[in-house]
Amino acid sequence: MKSFFRIQEYKVLAYRLLLAYLFYFFARLLFLIYNYNLLKVDSIGQFFELAFYGLTFDTTAILYANGLFILLSILPFWYNTSKKYQKFLMYVYFIFNLLAYSTNFIDFIYYKYIFSRTSIAVLAVLEHEENKASMFTRFMFTYWHVYLLFFVMAFSWFYLYKKVKVTKVLPSNRVSYFLSSIIGLLIIATLAVGGIRGDFKKSTRPINLVDANRHVKQPQHADVVLNTPFSIIRTINQTSFKKINLVDSTLVEKYFKPTKQYANFPESKPNIVLFITESYGREYLGSFNKDTNIPNYKGYTPFIDSLAQHSLIYTNAYANGRKSIHGMSSVLSGIPSFKDAFTSSPYPKQKIQSLVSILNELDYDTSFFHGAPNGSMGFLGFSNILGFDHYYGKTEYNNDDDFDGSWGIWDEPFFQFMKETLDKKESPFFSTIFTVSSHEPYTVPEKYKNTFPEGEIAIHKCVGYTDYAFKKFFEEAKKMPWYNNTIFIITADHGNLKNYDEYRKVLNRDAVPILIFKPNSSLVGVNNDLAQQIDIYPTIMDLIGYKKPFRSWGRSLINDKEVKPFVISYNSGGYQLQMGNYICNFDGKEITGYYDINDKGLEYNLIDKKTSEMEKVGEACKAFVQDYMEKIIDQKLDKPW
Numbered sequence: 071m072k073s074f075f076r077i078q079e080y081k082v083l084a085y086r087l088l089l090a091y092l093f094y095f096f097a098r099l100l101f102l103i104y105n106y107n108l109l110k111v112d113s114i115g116q117f118f119e120l121a122f123y124g125l126t127f128d129t130t131a132i133l134y135a136n137g138l139f140i141l142l143s144i145l146p147f148w149y150n151t152s153k154k155y156q157k158f159l160m161y162v163y164f165i166f167n168l169l170a171y172s173t174n175f176i177d178f179i180y181y182k183y184i185f186s187r188t189s190i191a192v193l194a195v196l197e198h199e200e201n202k203a204s205m206f207t208r209f210m211f212t213y214w215h216v217y218l219l220f221f222v223m224a225f226s227w228f229y230l231y232k233k234v235k236v237t238k239v240l241p242s243n244r245v246s247y248f249l250s251s252i253i254g255l256l257i258i259a260t261l262a263v264g265g266i267r268g269d270f271k272k273s274t275r276p277i278n279l280v281d282a283n284r285h286v287k288q289p290q291h292a293d294v295v296l297n298t299p300f301s302i303i304r305t306i307n308q309t310s311f312k313k314i315n316l317v318d319s320t321l322v323e324k325y326f327k328p329t330k331q332y333a334n335f336p337e338s339k340p341n342i343v344l345f346i347t348e349s350y351g352r353e354y355l356g357s358f359n360k361d362t363n364i365p366n367y368k369g370y371t372p373f374i375d376s377l378a379q380h381s382l383i384y385t386n387a388y389a390n391g392r393k394s395i396h397g398m399s400s401v402l403s404g405i406p407s408f409k410d411a412f413t414s415s416p417y418p419k420q421k422i423q424s425l426v427s428i429l430n431e432l433d434y435d436t437s438f439f440h441g442a443p444n445g446s447m448g449f450l451g452f453s454n455i456l457g458f459d460h461y462y463g464k465t466e467y468n469n470d471d472d473f474d475g476s477w478g479i480w481d482e483p484f485f486q487f488m489k490e491t492l493d494k495k496e497s498p499f500f501s502t503i504f505t506v507s508s509h510e511p512y513t514v515p516e517k518y519k520n521t522f523p524e525g526e527i528a529i530h531k532c533v534g535y536t537d538y539a540f541k542k543f544f545e546e547a548k549k550m551p552w553y554n555n556t557i558f559i560i561t562a563d564h565g566n567l568k569n570y571d572e573y574r575k576v577l578n579r580d581a582v583p584i585l586i587f588k589p590n591s592s593l594v595g596v597n598n599d600l601a602q603q604i605d606i607y608p609t610i611m612d613l614i615g616y617k618k619p620f621r622s623w624g625r626s627l628i629n630d631k632e633v634k635p636f637v638i639s640y641n642s643g644g645y646q647l648q649m650g651n652y653i654c655n656f657d658g659k660e661i662t663g664y665y666d667i668n669d670k671g672l673e674y675n676l677i678d679k680k681t682s683e684m685e686k687v688g689e690a691c692k693a694f695v696q697d698y699m700e701k702i703i704d705q706k707l708d709k710p711w
Contacts, residue, residue: 076247076254079150082236083143090132090167091125093227094297097174098124100219102294104178109290120294123285126277129265131299135170137262139163144258146251151238160231168224170299175220177298179213187279187293187301189416278304278414280395284450292419292451305416310409313699314658314692321693327633328697329710330608330622334629337615339432339498341556344606346397347536348505351565352581353573354533358385361598364570370525370533373541374560374585380594381587384627387601388637388648389564389580394504395448397563400603402426402456402502404622405707408640408695412702413452421708423621425607426456429500432616435459437495439488439503441467441479449504458502462491474507480515481507481539489547497552504563507539508532527567553589557613559606560585575671576641577648584627586613593628600635600648601627619710623694638694646672647691654688656695661688 098121102109111117133140139162149155176188210217241247268277279301282292322328352358356369357378369375389397390406395413399405403424405412412418426436437460438453444463445451453461464470464478472483479487488503507514512528514521514535522534540560547553562582568574573581584601586593586609604624612626625633636649645656648667655663655672663675664684676684701707 076144076150076251078239079143079236080254082234083140085234086163086231087132087136087140089227089230090136090171091128092230093171093223094124094128094132094174095121096223097171098294098297101174101177101181105181108182109294111291111294117294120286120291123282124295124297126268127282127296127300130268130277131170131297131303133262133265134303135166135299136163139166140258140262144251144255146248146255148241148244148247151236151240153238156236163231164224164228167227171223172220173298173302175216177293178216178219179209181293186416186419187296188298189279189301189305276304278448279416280413280418280448280451280455281445282451283419283454284445284448286454301416304414310658311415311417311699311703313703314696316659316692316696317689319693319697321689322697325634325636325690325693326623326625326697328621328623329619330611330626330630331617331619332608332612332615332626332629333617334612334626335615337617339434340614341492341498341552342429342434342500342610342614343492343556343558344401344500344502345540345558345560346401346502346504347508347560347562348394349508349529349564349566350505350533350536350562350583351568351573352385352387352562352583353565353568353570354530355583357383358583361385362572364572367570368525370523370530371537373537373544374583377540377544377560377587378585380591381585382593382595382597383586384584384597384599384601386598387561387582387584388577388603388639389562389582390603390637390639392564392580394563395452397561397603398447398449398452398504401561401563401606403707404604404607404624405702406602406604406623406638406698408645408698409643413448415702417702417705418452418455420705422456423708423710424456425500425610426458428611428616428620429498430457430459432614433498435495435499437462437491437499437501439463439484439491439501441481441484441506442477446478447504462488474513474515476511476513477509478506481505481536482515482542485539485543486546489543489550492547492552493550495552497555499552505536505539508536508566510566525569527569529567530569548589556589557610558587559610560587561603561606572670577637577639577646577653577670577672579641580639586627597627599627600637602637602639604638621707621710623698636690638691642672645691645695647687647694649687649690650683652676652684652687654684654691656688656691658695661691664688 102111142159142162180188282295285295286292354369355371355374357375359367390400391397396407396411399412403422429436436458438458439462440449441464444465450461467479467487472479474480492501512532514531518535522531524531561584565579565581572578605627608622608624609627611620612628634649636647639646647654651667653665653667654661664677664680665672665674
C-alpha cells in the first residue's frame with residue numbers, strides 16, 4: 071500500500087516544507103531583534119500575531135523557492151525513493167531555499183537605512199556599482215555576526231532535514247502507482263497555485279507588498295508581516311520604475327506646477343462623499359454622451375443623468391490606470407499608474423500627502439467603504455498607508471445574505487450601510503466608497519432579475535442596478551441633516567466592456583465620468599476640458615478653501631488657470647499625454663508619435679509633420695514621467711515639492 075499511494079513520500083515532503091516555515095519564523099524573529107527600535111512591536115503576543123499574518127507571505131515565498139523541488143518530489147518516477155535520487159533532491163532543495171532564505175538576512179542591517187523590505191528595485195541599484203566584490207568583503211567583516219547567524223541557521227536546517235528520510239520502496243504495480251501519482255500531483259499543484267496567489271478566492275491579482283498593510287495598524291509592522299524573498303519576487307517585474315533624465319527639471323514647474331496653492335474659495339469644512347464606481351466607463355452614462363454623435367446611442371443611468379442636470383460634470387475625463395487599485399491611488403492620492411501599478415511597485419509604503427492625510431489634519435473623520443471581503447483588491451492595505459481612520463468592508467457589514475457570491479455585498483444594501491454609518495458620524499467627515507456590483511460576472515440580485523434593461527452587452531443591466539443603488543442612497547441621504555453641507559463626487563476606477571466603436575479607441579478605453587454635486591446647486595454645468603482622476607484631489611482642496619501649499623501632479627478642475635488641462639496615461643507600451651491640440655506617445659526614451667487631439671485611436675501619426683506646439687506636448691510628457699519616477703523612487707510624496 072505504501073508504494074501504491076506514496077504516503078511516505080508525501081509525509082516527508084510536508085516535513086521538508088514545514089522546515090522552511092520554521093526557519094522563516096526564526097528569520098522574522100531575528101529581523102525584529104535587529105530592528106526593534108524601528109519596528110516597535112510592543113509585546114510577544116503582538117509579534118506572534120504579525121508572524122501569523124506573515125504565514126501567507128511566507129507560503130508564497132516558500133512555494134516559489136521550492137517549486138522545482140516539489141515537482142521533482144511528486145513526479146511518478148519509479149526510482150524516487152532511491153538513495154541517489156533523494157540526494158539529488160536534497161541539493162535542489164538547499165540550493166534554492168538557501169538562496170531565497172539568505173535575502174532575509176540583508177534586511178537585518180539594510181532595513182534601518184531604507185525603512186522597508188529589500189525589493190528588486192533596491193537590488194537593481196547594485197547594477198551600477200563597480201566595486202561589488204570589495205563591498206561584499208567589507209560587509210562580511212563589518213557584519214560578521216549576520217553571516218554567522220546565516221550559517222548557523224543553514225547548518226541547523228540541514229541537520230533537521232537529514233533527521234527524516236525516505237525509505238526505499240519499489241512500486242509493486244506501476245499502473246496504479248502512476249495513476250495515484252497523477253492524482254497526488256494535481257492536488258498538490260492546486261494547493262501550490264493557491265498558496266502562491268495568497269488564497270483560493272476569486273481575485274484580480276495575487277497578493278503583493280501592499281496587502282501586508284491590511285493586517286496592521288502601524289505601517290512599519292507590515293515589514294514584520296512580509297519577508298524579503300517575497301518582497302523581491304513580487305517586484306521582479308516592476309522595473310519600469312527607473313529614473314530618467316531627458317529634460318531640464320524646470321519644465322515640470324513650467325507645465326504642471328506640482329506644488330499647488332489655491333485662493334479661489336473661502337475656508338470651509340463641508341462633508342465630502344466620494345464614489346469610485348467599479349467599471350463605470352463614461353460610455354454608459356447618457357448625460358456624458360450628448361455631444362459624442364454616436365449613432366443610436368443609449369445610456370443606462372437614468373438617475374445619474376438626472377443628478378447631472380444639477381451638477382458640474384466633466385465629459386472629457388479619463389482614468390490614470392487600468393485596474394481598480396490604480397483608480398484608488400489616482401483619485402485619493404493623485405498618483406497615477408502606468409506600465410506597472412504604483413501600489414504593486416517597491417514604493418507604496420512611504421508617507422504620502424493625499425486627500426486623506428490633509429483632511430485628517432483638518433480633523434475630518436475619514437473612512438473607506440468596500441463591500442468585498444476585507445483586504446480584497448489591496449484596498450485595505452493601501453487605505454492603511456493613506457491613513458484612513460476607518461475601513462468598512464464585508465466583515466463590518468456582517469450579513470452574508472447580501473453577498474453577491476463573487477465580489478462582495480450588493481451595491482444597494484451596501485450604499486445604505488454607508489449612509490447609516492455616516493448618519494452616526496459628527497461632521498466634518500470624508501467618506502470614500504468603492505462599489506462592486508457593476509462587474510463580471512454581470513449579475514444583479516434575483517429580485518431585480520427583470521427590472522433593468524439587458525442592453526447590448528452584459529454589463530448594461532449591472533450599470534442600471536448600480537444607478538438604482540445611487541438613487542436609493544440619495545433618496546435616503548437627503549433626509550439627513552448632514553446632506554446639505556456635503557460635496558458629492560462620482561467617478562469610476564476604469565471602464566469595462568465596450569459597446570460603441572468610439573469607446574474602443576485606445577485612449578477612450580480609459581474614459582470615465584467625473585461629476586461634482588452640491589445640494590445647493592452652486593456647481594452646475596458641463597465642462598468639456600480634459601480632466602483626469604488625479605485632478606480630483608486638488609479640486610477638493612480648492613473647493614474647501616485649503617490655503618496651504620500641497621503636492622499634486624493634477625490640477626483643480628474649478629479655477630486653475632495656471633496649468634493647462636491635460637491627461638496622462640499608459641497604453642500599448644507607451645505614455646500618452648493629451649494637451650492642447652495634440653497627443654504625444656512616449657516610450658520612456660523618446661517620442662514615437664504625435665497625433666491630433668481628436669485622434670483617440672492613435673491612428674494617424676503626425677511625427678513627420680512635427681510643429682513647435684507638438685514638441686512642447688512631447689516635452690511636457692517627458693517632464694511628467696521624469697518627475698513622477700524621481701519623486702516616487704526618492705520617496706518625496708509626503709510634502710509639497
